[in-house]
Amino acid sequence: MEYKYINSIDSPSDLKKIPVAELKAVCAEVRDYLVDVVSKVGGHLGAGLGAVELTVALHYVFDTPEDKLVWDVGHQAYPHKILTGRRDAFPTIRQLGGISGFLRRDESEYDAFGAGHASTAISAALGIATARDLAGEKYRVVAIVGDGGMTGGMAYEAMNNAGLLKKNLIVVLNDNQMVSLSSINPKLWSFHNYFSEVLTHPTYNKFKASVWDLTGKLDGFGDRLRAAARQVEKGVKAVVTPGMLFEALGFRYFGPFNGHKVTKLVEIFEHVKDFTGPIIIHVVTKKGRGYGPAEKDVTRLHGVTPFDKVTGLSPKKAAEPPSFTSIFGKALVDICKQEDKVVGITAAMPDGTGLTMLHETMPDRFFDVGIAEQHAVTFAAGMAAEGYVPVVAVYSTFLQRAFDQIAHDVCLQNLHVVFVMDRGGLVGADGPTHHGVFDLAYMRCLPNIVVMAPKDENELRDMLYTAIQHKSGPIALRYPRANALGVPVKYGYDLLPIGKGETLRRGRDVAILAVGNMVGYSLAAAEELSKDEISAEIVNMRFIKPVDEELLHDVLGRTGKIVTVEDGTVVGGFGSAVVETIARLQIPNVRVKVHGIPDRYIEHGTLEELYRALRLDGSGIAAVVKDFLLEEELARRPAPTTTQ
Ligand SMILES: Cc1ncc(C[n+]2csc(CCOP(=O)(O)OP(=O)(O)O)c2C)c(N)n1
Numbered sequence: 001m002e003y004k005y006i007n008s009i010d011s012p013s014d015l016k017k018i019p020v021a022e023l024k025a026v027c028a029e030v031r032d033y034l035v036d037v038v039s040k041v042g043g044h045l046g047a048g049l050g051a052v053e054l055t056v057a058l059h060y061v062f063d064t065p066e067d068k069l070v071w072d073v074g075h076q077a078y079p080h081k082i083l084t085g086r087r088d089a090f091p092t093i094r095q096l097g098g099i100s101g102f103l104r105r106d107e108s109e110y111d112a113f114g115a116g117h118a119s120t121a122i123s124a125a126l127g128i129a130t131a132r133d134l135a136g137e138k139y140r141v142v143a144i145v146g147d148g149g150m151t152g153g154m155a156y157e158a159m160n161n162a163g164l165l166k167k168n169l170i171v172v173l174n175d176n177q178m179v180s181l182s183s184i185n186p187k188l189w190s191f192h193n194y195f196s197e198v199l200t201h202p203t204y205n206k207f208k209a210s211v212w213d214l215t216g217k218l219d220g221f222g223d224r225l226r227a228a229a230r231q232v233e234k235g236v237k238a239v240v241t242p243g244m245l246f247e248a249l250g251f252r253y254f255g256p257f258n259g260h261k262v263t264k265l266v267e268i269f270e271h272v273k274d275f276t277g278p279i280i281i282h283v284v285t286k287k288g289r290g291y292g293p294a295e296k297d298v299t300r301l302h303g304v305t306p307f308d309k310v311t312g313l314s315p316k317k318a319a320e321p322p323s324f325t326s327i328f329g330k331a332l333v334d335i336c337k338q339e340d341k342v343v344g345i346t347a348a349m350p351d352g353t354g355l356t357m358l359h360e361t362m363p364d365r366f367f368d369v370g371i372a373e374q375h376a377v378t379f380a381a382g383m384a385a386e387g388y389v390p391v392v393a394v395y396s397t398f399l400q401r402a403f404d405q406i407a408h409d410v411c412l413q414n415l416h417v418v419f420v421m422d423r424g425g426l427v428g429a430d431g432p433t434h435h436g437v438f439d440l441a442y443m444r445c446l447p448n449i450v451v452m453a454p455k456d457e458n459e460l461r462d463m464l465y466t467a468i469q470h471k472s473g474p475i476a477l478r479y480p481r482a483n484a485l486g487v488p489v490k491y492g493y494d495l496l497p498i499g500k501g502e503t504l505r506r507g508r509d510v511a512i513l514a515v516g517n518m519v520g521y522s523l524a525a526a527e528e529l530s531k532d533e534i535s536a537e538i539v540n541m542r543f544i545k546p547v548d549e550e551l552l553h554d555v556l557g558r559t560g561k562i563v564t565v566e567d568g569t570v571v572g573g574f575g576s577a578v579v580e581t582i583a584r585l586q587i588p589n590v591r592v593k594v595h596g597i598p599d600r601y602i603e604h605g606t607l608e609e610l611y612r613a614l615r616l617d618g619s620g621i622a623a624v625v626k627d628f629l630l631e632e633e634l635a636r637r638p639a640p641t642t643t644q
Contacts, residue, residue: 001032011085012059012110023060023262027052030079031290035309037091038078042305042429043101046288046298047076047146050176050259054144054283055079057265058172061273062140068112068128072121072145074102074433075303076174077111084110094429096605102433116433117398118371119152121145122171126158129167140170140273147175148348151370156249162278163250169278171251174259176287178298246280255282260289299351321486324479325422327457329354331464332391333361335493342389342468343367347376353393353422373398377405377417384415389468396421396436396478403442410474411446417474418467419443424453424478425517425567426597426611431604436478437597440515441572443476444545450475450498451544453516457484459542465493480517480567482607499546503555507537510625511555514565515541515574521611522565524618529625536625544574547581556582556590561632563625566596567616593628595621 005022006029009015018026031052038045056079058069064084071077081099082090086108092098100107102116113124125143132139149155150173162169243253252275257268265283272279287302288294293312294301301307307314336342336358344358348371359366369376373394380390394402399421410417424436443451450470454460460479467475504519505526514522519540526536537559541548544566555562564575575594582590595615602610611617615624 001029003029003033005029006033006082006087009083009087012064012083015056015059015083020060020263020266023056023266027056027262028290030056030082033082033087033090034078035291035294037093038304039307039309041091041093041095042303042307043094044075044078044303045291046294046302047073047176048078049291049294050285050287050289051076051144051174052079052289053260053262053265054172054174054285055083057262057269058142058144059083060266061269062142065109065112067140067142068125069110070113070121070125070128070141070143071103071115072143072149073118074115076144076146077103080110081108084108094431094604096603096609098604100431100604101429102431114433116430117401118149119145119154121149122155122158122162125169125171126162126165126167129169130165133167140168142170142172144172144174147173147177148371151348151372153372153374159246159249159251159278166250166277168276170272170275171278171280173255173280173282174285175256175282176285178287243280243282250278252277252279253282254279256284257282259283259285321483322457323354324454324457324460324482324484325352325354326357327354327460327484327489328393328420328422328464328479329357331461331493332393333357335465335468336362336365339389339468341387342391343383345369345376345380345390345392347371347373347394347398349393349395349398352395353420355393373402374405377402378409380417381405381409381413381415384410384417385413389416389418391418391420391464391468393420393422395423395434396425396439397423397427397434400438400442406443406449406474407446411448414448414473416471418464418470419474419476420464420467421476421478423481425480426602426607426614426616427481428607428610429604432601435597435602436481437568437602439476439478440544440566440568440574441576444574444577445572446474448473449545452477452496452542453544454479455514455516455519455540455542456487458487458490459496460484461489462494462496463542466496466498469495470498478516482517485520496542499543499548501539501541501543501548501551503537503539503551505536505538507559508535509559510534510561510563510629511537511539511559512563512565512621512625513539513541513552513555513578515544516567518565518567518616518621521616521618521621525621525625528618528622532626534626534629541574541578544577547577549581549585552578552581553585553587556587560589561591561629563593563595563621563628565616565621568596569599570594570596571599591628591632593624595624 005026031049034048086099089099094101103111104114105111121143125141129141246253287298305314332344343365344355345367346353346355347369350356350368376392380392383390421439424439427434443449452463454463463477467477512522522538526538529536564578566574573596575596579592
């Protein structure tokens with residue numbers, strides 16, 4: 001498509017110069033550019049396509065960056081990036097050194113608040129509005145949140161508080177009737193059913209017709225709306241509107257509006273932008289709008305690798321081993337067939353966590369609770385209290401949100417809940433909001449819990465089985481966003497002894513103690529080291545908690561030097577566990593190097609790039625070990641004597 005408008009939109013002030021009647025054409029160009037770039041570089045597609053008109057209208061009406069737009073999650077903010085000075089940088093999105101796939105305050109003054117996790121926008125926007133009032137300033141604050149974001153408890157906590165504080169705050173509810181990233185049941189928002197019922201209710205339609213008649217005449221919008229409501233009320237006992245819930249929380253509700261009519265959206269925002277108090281504008285949109293394949297295959301084209309623009313299909317990959325996710329999904333179904341008390345729980349990510357398979361085979365043993373990780377954990381605790389064995393499958397990064405539920409509802413009561421953390425470790429292009437690098441640290445500090453990480457697919461299966469059999473308390477396992485290693489999957493499952501590791505390779509000079517996917521990289525490092533005649537012992541510790549003390553004693557007794565390796569933060573993670581154990585046991589004359597993710601947020605890039613940069617691949621680990629041995633040798637040399 002030849003672009004008439006967007007090549008000269010370097011900021012929203014350029015957008016504002018375009019006559020309103022031409023905004024439809026601007027939207028078509030934004031949409032085309034979005035599909036064009038994402039088809040080449042991959043990224044989030046469907047949500048952005050559904051929010052094009054909304055984004056154009058918001059930037060057209062509001063005076064950003066003085067007025068603050070606070071987007072929830074941020075995966076729908078690609079059109080926002082295109083219109084706010086990042087059009088030319090857009091093809092670098094999610095690549096090392098390029099712009100982020102989510103929102104970042106340090107990337108643009110138009111990103112009023114960083115995001116990547118759901119349901120935070122209304123809280124952040126209310127905080128901004130409160131700060132504005134305290135500082136005596138006048139700008140406007142708009143939170144844009146999807147119906148998915150609305151399934152998270154924080155959204156209601158924020159609305160309840162906003163209703164009390166009565167701040168001038170606009171919440172735009174972008175309702176595309178898609179909550180879960182699921183091919184099976186995307187409509188998890190109970191209010192969705194409520195809305196659908198209300199929208200087809202004759203009373204509501206009569207009410208709405210009156211309101212629309214009046215909104216045609218633009219002055220006195222709010223008063224007339226209320227008058228219309230009263231007029232309809234006269235004729236019926238009770239008026240049901242989709243906004244009753246929000247109004248109970250102290251918001252004034254407007255909608256639902258068609259979220260793809262850009263001129264109408266401009267008109268609506270113009271009229272409400274200076275209303276006082278919290279208001280909610282409900283717009284109905286279609287995920288993937290305007291691009292056939294994304295409208296049809298909404299789940300697959302939510303987030304994509306590069307694809308053919310005509311067909312929407314990504315090129316077929318050469319045959320590769322299955323992902324850890326699918327190994328888990330299959331094993332869970334298998335085990336559920338033998339154990340009738342086991343259930344699977346996901347927080348809006350059935351496809352991403354592999355639980356779709358459970359839904360397909362045993363739908364009554366499967367629960368998708370919406371984007372509600374905290375609830376997922378306490379819901380699981382409730383089931384465990386009644387003798388069920390819930391397997392909570394959540395991405396490592398999203399489970400962070402449920403820390404207190406894990407501590408207070410599960411570990412304190414020593415309930416047998418199994419936590420399966422997918423996307424543990426670095427995740428690549430999604431970047432710092434999504435890297436799952438804190439899980440080993442935040443899990444292992446809690447009493448009663450067992451924490452494990454498998455080195456390959458067979459160990460993952462055994463760990464899942466062991467976790468389900470471990471009736472004495474909570475237990476967690478984590479694995480990376482990756483294909484499994486391709487080792488032949490053995491028949492059946494073995495019970496692993498809790499807290500026992502295994503030595504995979506004997507060595508003389510140094511021992512590398514690794515967990516999870518770092519075991520494979522450590523074996524590669526040992527090969528490299530052997531070329532330099534360094535003999536490294538490789539230990540798969542399997543358990544981050546409890547630490548295998550016997551094995552530690554044995555290894556240290558023979559080598560005296562260990563390097564711990566993990567795909568997680570060095571602060572309080574697996575290496576810390578080893579160091580703490582050595583200190584507690586008072587093992588003398590040992591030298592330890594803790595290697596893992598440093599104490600800072602890691603940028604986005606491919607996994608290979610990030611592993612290389614952080615020295616977590618085979619060569620990197622070998623280099624770390626050599627540095628460690630060199631330092632150790634230097635430390636042992638006698639200090640040079642000085643001559644006078
Ligand atoms: C706390 C948290 N859990 C899960 C996710 C993964 N996730 C990203 S987008 C999404 C669906 C969001 O739905 P909605 O807000 O309606 O936006 P849509 O994609 O439908 O436009 C989910 C579950 C997340 N970002 N944050």
